[in-house]
Amino acid sequence: MSERPFLQVIKGDATPEEVAALIAVVSARATAPAAAPARRGSVWTDRSRLVRGPVQAGPGAWRASALPR
Numbered sequence: 507m508s509e510r511p512f513l514q515v516i517k518g519d520a521t522p523e524e525v526a527a528l529i530a531v532v533s534a535r536a537t538a539p540a541a542a543p544a545r546r547g548s549v550w551t552d553r554s555r556l557v558r559g560p561v562q563a564g565p566g567a568w569r570a571s572a573l574p575r
Contacts, residue, residue: 515525549555562570 520528561567
């Protein structure tokens with residue numbers, strides 16, 4: 507296994523303090539817990555089901571208005 511540096515300054519002249527700050531940020535980001543996936547609620551508790559749909563005019567519309575969506 508070759509001993510190569512993990513980070514390398516390609517352009518410019520970074521001070522030891524700047525390199526230390528960069529390593530601190532990268533290591534903090536690497537150890538941060540992953541965000542929990544968005545939890546989807548049950549279809550029964552979905553409030554968007556309460557929103558009324560558009561009114562459809564035409565033959566049989568009164569019968570279709572009483573049927574579940």
